[in-house]
Amino acid sequence: MTRSVLISGGGIAGPSLAYWLGRSGYAVTVVEQAPALRSSGGSPVDFRGDQMDLLARMGIDDEIKAHQTGMGDQIVVDRTGRRVSTLPSALLSGEVEIERSDLARILYDRSKGVAEYRFDDAVTALAETPDGVEVAFARSPARRFDLVVGTDGPHSGVRRLAFGEETFFRHDLGLYVAGFRIPNDFGIVHGGVVYNEPGKFVMVNSGRDTTTALVTMIFASADRDDHRHSVEDQKRLIAGHFTGAGWRVPALLAALQDTPDLYFDSISQIRLARWSTGRIALVGDSAWCPGPGGSATGLAMLGAYTLAGELALAADNHVEAYQRYERVMREKAATSQRTAAWTVGTFLTPGTERGIRIRNALMRVASTRPLIAAFEWSSRRGGARTGTLTGYPLAGTHQPLPAPHAR
Template identity: 60%
Template sequence: MSRSILISGAGIAGPSLAYWLGRLGHDVTVVEQSPCLRDGGAAAVDFRGDQLVLLERMGVLADIRAQQTGMGDQLVVDASGRTLATFPSALFSGEVEIDRGDLARILYEHSRHEAEYVFGDRVTAIDQHDDGVDVRFAHGPARTYDLVIGADGLHSAVRRLAFGDEHRFRRDLGYYIAAFGAPNTFGLNHSGLIYNEPGRYLSVASGRDTGRATIGFLFAADPQEYDRHDLDAQKRLVATHFADVGWKAPELLAAMRDSGDLFFDSLSQIRLDRWSDGRVALLGDAAWCAGPGGNGTGHAMLGAYILAGELAAADGDHRLAYSRYEQRMRPPVDKSQKFATGAGRFLAPATHWQIRRRNLTYRFLSSRPLSSVFTRLAAKSGNTGQLPHYPLPAAAAH
């Protein structure tokens, strides 16, 4: 049964769902507020365990492998540059890692023939009724759809319109994160450096493109007041929290001032009792944002596959499909949210003693006798059980 379906968000979850729904013959529209594909602030995403089975089933694994970062281990250093510990590549980079912008482009290329993409617009109102959903947009004409899917991230407009204000569902973890790209003036080659002071984390890494580096800041803080749309204000906030930090902090802050692709946000989770309301459903970070280490990208793509599959299996009964989708996704999401709650404390321990204890732990885990065990455990963290089979068409050639 063919449906007209609107997807809000062209990041990772949205194009993944558009691919499967379009292959099923639905009339799919993807609306994205940004005027073009977002590059994600130079951040990288990784896959592990049975997530690779899903990528293969979707037909994107070969493209992802062709553009993977190839990142190796990352070294934890002191202010003088002396190595204190090693974070094995399996910890941060999984079995295959790719820059988020590269992944977004791959997913767009695989889905653009299956859906209509509208960039530079956003949903401003949703009105559900027995025959569909009337949707108004900031710029385009109003349209009516059979179903609406919010795949528009932590600050989802669809969630706000259908479920209520964000503050009701967002759980802040007490940390803020920033990432951006800069010229690789650090001599890094498929490697990275990490530096800590209490409650603060700095990193610089360079992977596939050795001429570029990804720079990251993370810091513990009480809720901060700032304008999400004011890039300069976000840069000033980061600079304030790292003004007295040693190592390469002054150099990295100078690079940030010249950056045009800064990503900045709180480490937060979304906790909802349900992911659907009538004809509207949520997917990815809009439904269950977990935070770093929470398999966010893998779960977004898995959720897209399951949602599309359940819509096909339910033969047009969207309420049944939404219910089954949530039943399948809740267990892995709950597990990942629980795990990711400690990400900030791991990356930016609160005291010098906690930093030393973490470093000693990873010196032990990265030793030769345990390195293979650690790699297997890291891969297992991405497993969500056997991937369900649905009546979905085989991956198209691109």
């Protein structure tokens, strides 16, 4: 009998899990609250080390390389625009970097043949029964599924319904991030510029689409409710934190007022004692959410691969599979969280002028040829923090698809 799985979240972890489970014969449904896939843009994500093996197993490594940003070094400047150091591309961009929207489309294209997608809908209620989970939706009729997996990000609706309110599990790092696109008036081609003041970080870079530039602004704030404000409130808040800053920040703040696609959120981690309850499990940012610098995308895809693999090994005993999945992924997620907390809190946004000077001095040393080679070696060998992939009995991309299952 074919088992049915509902995956809530159509970003990265969801389609990855849909791919592996769908190819293994599960009846997979993916529900996504957005009306459609985002067609362009998105912050860049990178892969390195053993994550490259995972891309190859999915058969998407060549397509990702064909759409890579080609991002080079990031130039660090002072308030006058004078170059003071360099962040090597091997440190920030891994072995291959791709915009999130391009990756999401690739994963969707790979999985849509073995999964049913429902956009513009969301899970509104979960009720577990002895033989499944009764799921209510915002727009669709209620349905029963054998298993439910939440891959719907740090503000996961599935986690809220099955585990409790977000405030119980959210650990704020005391920082907020804003991202928006502007016309590329900086002349940046496959590179970027970084500017810091104490507790503030600004980066402008341009990758595959050199006609536009992505602006990222990070700042320290103790207000846990900043991300709940309206978009106009968020813009005023960002401007308030960066008013008076040097370099070309005033022009960026002017462009911020006109942007139609502002992303704004707290930089927070999700910490749960367990990632499953009954027939319901969590994968990716809904389960652990490391934050910037924690290889979150690769880790989410690894989590999807691991959960699908453990279900295959456990012969569909979901209780055993969920437990084994957690044992495999728990330390990897904890390491990723520690790395992200240091990266964003110490390396990207030093809290003092002295900290900025020390970071810049270290980067000047790191930009020498021997250390760049060391960064590249570390990126290939250990930078992914995922470890060697387990050889699960999963139908890979070069194996035939299972017989179509009834919807």
